[in-house]
Amino acid sequence: MHQILRDKLSPLINLTEEQWTFVLGHAKAKTTKRNEILLEKGDIANYLFFVVKGCLRIFLINDDGQEATRFLIFEGSFGTAFPSFTLRQPSSAAIQSVEPSEVLMISHADHQMLMDTVPGWERMNRLGLQQDYIDAIVRIESLITMDARQRYDILLKKNPKLIQRLPNKMVADYLGISQETLSRLKSKESGSRKGG
Amino acid sequence: MHQILRDKLSPLINLTEEQWTFVLGHAKAKTTKRNEILLEKGDIANYLFFVVKGCLRIFLINDDGQEATRFLIFEGSFGTAFPSFTLRQPSSAAIQSVEPSEVLMISHADHQMLMDTVPGWERMNRLGLQQDYIDAIVRIESLITMDARQRYDILLKKNPKLIQRLPNKMVADYLGISQETLSRLKSKESGSRKGG
DNA sequence: CTCATTTATTGACAAATGTCAATGATTATA
């Protein structure tokens, strides 16, 4: 399990064997069940997750029980309830394991410590943050400039595994539309596709 | 002009006099006219801007001429067409000076150099990036969970200067709604305001 | 494998928002 994390990071940072041992030693393995909650709304996110296998979902839930998916984290990616993890505040979002998954967890304290002590760790973190921020900007742009049809088509093109693997309603509330609207978009595929 | 930047940064980073001179020496001052374009769509963003006075707008424009405001940068803040600046790719967004403004510009090359040579500069940058990313997440959430009325009310509460200072249509395309819808939201203020 | 539960689809209708057009207000600039 730790080897997969090492394989993921080694193109991004150069560490000695001792440093690898040190770093990986601060990543706790956990196996989750389907729909298991890893962070309750209202709690402070104490862990950064690396998904080895499966998928995590970071989502909001309002008083009516209506959900909205902020982010999805698939194999090979890091994620957490970022504002809570960073600002040490109660999280407005919850984290759930969509599928039975295998994750590695790094605590906030350890993560801070690694940035202070492991050369290159902070830079790697900054570069990851840059990309996450860019992805967020792209998502904002799709939300302010496109309608549901366009957003769905782009997601289908750029991230088909997301649509294939997740229940319809999670895809819908990730796109910011209702389940029914998504279902209708799927039935009449975009453009013209004669003869079924 | 440089003093204002120094006042802004000094709580965030500890530098010697020589370091301040070095850093500020890489920030070129520029005065802009109303509506002046600082970055054309399609060009690579070569500068990070710090707004001393005025306001910059980072916006998208589609083939129909329809605009959408990605970000607004007021006095005391940094900003640029981030994906382009970071990835060194042609920008999908343009940058415009909404009002006559005074800005300081740091080139991409200088910014990289400062991160490599000035102790604390990279950390300060990472912390700024964290906050920008959090702001982007909050904006995504407002877009996927709220209707136009709610988004407007929150903006009015959290960022009234934005609504006061900018033309209606910029506020509208920042919120991802049409100018007319915004106008209607403004006329019937939210909740009940009898006899107004 | 079976059944209870969850999820997806579809129709009818309602609500929100966009578009187009006309008019009125504002404002930059000479």
Next chain:
DNA sequence: TATAATCATTGACATTTGTCAATAAATGAG
């Protein structure tokens, strides 16, 4: 201050999307 240009407001209507409800399909747990 005049005036041309820009911007804001409003009405009528079209379109998109949401909500509710019924039914069908899929699926996980035992």
